[in-house]
Amino acid sequence: MTGETFQPAIEFLQARYAVDGHIILSGLELAVAPGEVLALVGRSGSGKTTTLKLINRLLDLTSGDVRVEGRSVGNWDPIRLRRHIGYVIQEAGLFPHYTVERNVALIPRLEGWPPERVRARVEELLHLVGLEPAKFRDRHPRELSGGQRQRVGVARALAADPPILLMDEPFGALDPLSRAEIQREFLALQSRLKKTVVLVTHDIREALRLANRIALMEAGKLVGVYSPLTFLKAREPLAAEYVATLGPGETPESAA
Amino acid sequence: MSLLEFFYRHRQEIMTLTLEHCWLVGVSMLLASAAGIPLGILVARHPKWNKPVLGSANVIQTIPSLALFGFLLPVPWLGERADRLAITALTAYALLPIIRNTAAGIESVDPSVREAARGMGLTARQILVQVELPLALSVILAGLRVATVMTIGIATIAAAIGSGGLGEFIFRGLAMVDNRVILEGAIPAALLALVADAALGLAERRWRRSF
Numbered sequence: 001m002t003g004e005t006f007q008p009a010i011e012f013l014q015a016r017y018a019v020d021g022h023i024i025l026s027g028l029e030l031a032v033a034p035g036e037v038l039a040l041v042g043r044s045g046s047g048k049t050t051t052l053k054l055i056n057r058l059l060d061l062t063s064g065d066v067r068v069e070g071r072s073v074g075n076w077d078p079i080r081l082r083r084h085i086g087y088v089i090q091e092a093g094l095f096p097h098y099t100v101e102r103n104v105a106l107i108p109r110l111e112g113w114p115p116e117r118v119r120a121r122v123e124e125l126l127h128l129v130g131l132e133p134a135k136f137r138d139r140h141p142r143e144l145s146g147g148q149r150q151r152v153g154v155a156r157a158l159a160a161d162p163p164i165l166l167m168d169e170p171f172g173a174l175d176p177l178s179r180a181e182i183q184r185e186f187l188a189l190q191s192r193l194k195k196t197v198v199l200v201t202h203d204i205r206e207a208l209r210l211a212n213r214i215a216l217m218e219a220g221k222l223v224g225v226y227s228p229l230t231f232l233k234a235r236e237p238l239a240a241e242y243v244a245t246l247g248p249g250e251t252p253e254s255a256a
Numbered sequence: 257m258s259l260l261e262f263f264y265r266h267r268q269e270i271m272t273l274t275l276e277h278c279w280l281v282g283v284s285m286l287l288a289s290a291a292g293i294p295l296g297i298l299v300a301r302h303p304k305w306n307k308p309v310l311g312s313a314n315v316i317q318t319i320p321s322l323a324l325f326g327f328l329l330p331v332p333w334l335g336e337r338a339d340r341l342a343i344t345a346l347t348a349y350a351l352l353p354i355i356r357n358t359a360a361g362i363e364s365v366d367p368s369v370r371e372a373a374r375g376m377g378l379t380a381r382q383i384l385v386q387v388e389l390p391l392a393l394s395v396i397l398a399g400l401r402v403a404t405v406m407t408i409g410i411a412t413i414a415a416a417i418g419s420g421g422l423g424e425f426i427f428r429g430l431a432m433v434d435n436r437v438i439l440e441g442a443i444p445a446a447l448l449a450l451v452a453d454a455a456l457g458l459a460e461r462r463w464r465r466s467f
């Protein structure tokens with residue numbers, strides 16, 4: 001997938017991260033092509049969130065390098081880097097004192113968009129994530145369900161149209177029906193927008209369905225990177241364990 | 257002569273001293289907020305400042321107020337005017353609850369909210385102004401409320417060094433052994449404290465309920 005002719009959108013070069021001598025990530029070598037959806041899969045505590053935070057510099061590497069669009073993250077202005085990368089966090093992290101509208105409008109407003117354009121954008125995004133604007137625009141996060149909050153979190157990350165998107169279990173709190181629906185939306189959207197997405201998920205079906213490639217992590221190390229098809233046939237025991245959790249005859253659409 | 261009649265006869269002076277009292281307390285609270293809120297932010301941001309800042313504010317609080325007024329008396333400039341001196345001491349007393357609550361309010365902001373703000377590329381200043389201070393505001397207001405009520409009480413003692421305010425009545429009444437005169441100071445002071453408590457409490461609840 002990652003031909004030598006492409007400059008990777010995101011690249012990890014022997015990336016290592018440690019806190020107080022305790023190694024959390026080590027020897028991470030990974031490249032994400034522009035427009036690719038890469039799923040990060042692994043047990044709880046395997047280092048998925050940490051990997052994401054090294055990309056937008058919420059955490060600083062201990063050694064090695066992470067490059068975004070060819071430039072080492074250390075050479076980016078951290079604020080520009082983060083505005084360039086949409087971030088959906090595990091707990092949504094909406095501002096409780098802002099309405100849904102102001103939450104979604106956060107970055108466009110900071111970027112100085114004219115108010116009509118911000119308003120139109122919020123409307124468009126709320127539709128996109130399946131929240132009727134008239135009904136939800138003026139609510140506060142307290143007045144939303146967990147799944148609705150997550151949708152607002154996704155809309156907020158997309159608001160200023162960043163070319164790169166980091167998503168940490170963005171659909172974790174959704175019921176299976178809404179989840180399937182938003183996954184369909186995601187695929188439709190992605191075929192149009194071609195963003196570079198790193199998606200953390202615990203749901204192997206979701207990874208198989210949404211991702212071009214699946215990166216499997218364990219205890220702070222990358223076990224392997226697979227296409228959905230090779231993942232299903234992988235000899236790697238951890239991959240096989242995941243595949244074994246799928247029901248018999250479950251053939252994911254994206255493998256077709 | 258009933259107490260009410262007694263009060264009525266002195267209404268002019270009660271009014272004047274009440275206003276003087278409000279002025280002492282108001283100026284002290286403004287200064288204490290101007291110093292205490294930034295110090296609270298500092299403490300929340302850099303835990304290493306926690307001990308020196310809160311420790312000092314705490315030590316000030318342990319000094320009996322009459323003694324503090326006395327200690328400040330020989331200080332040049334300050335000692336020249338009683339109101340300057342009183343305001344300095346009152347400001348120093350009011351610092352602790354303001355600093356402590358500002359720091360606690362900021363520290364209580366949900367870490368995931370702060371992380372989302374940082375991750376989306378807000379600057380430290382934008383996070384402070386748009387996220388941390390608004391979310392900490394009701395706790396900060398609670399600190400201001402405690403500080404104001406306390407300062408209204410301590411300000412009566414400032415009359416001992418001649419700074420005026422409702423304490424005048426109290427000290428005069430003590431000297432005259434006349435409880436009615438003491439009450440002329442004590443009742444308006446208590447009412448002021450109740451009103452300040454209610455008003456700031458209302459502001460606090462309003463803000464909390466607005467989201």
Ligand SMILES: Nc1ncnc2c1ncn2[C@@H]1O[C@H](COP(=O)(O)OP(=O)(O)OP(=O)(O)O)[C@@H](O)[C@H]1O
Pocket residue numbers: 019022024042043044045046047048049050051
């Ligand atoms: N500040 C920290 N200090 C020490 N250890 C940490 C710190 N942050 C994370 N860790 C540890 O690093 C490891 C990786 O954490 P990380 O959050 O990346 O896991 P994860 O794969 O995202 O897990 P989950 O699926 O539960 O979200 C965990 O073992 C965690 O306990």
Ligand SMILES: [Mg+2]
Pocket residue numbers: 048049050090168
């Ligand atoms: Mg995680």
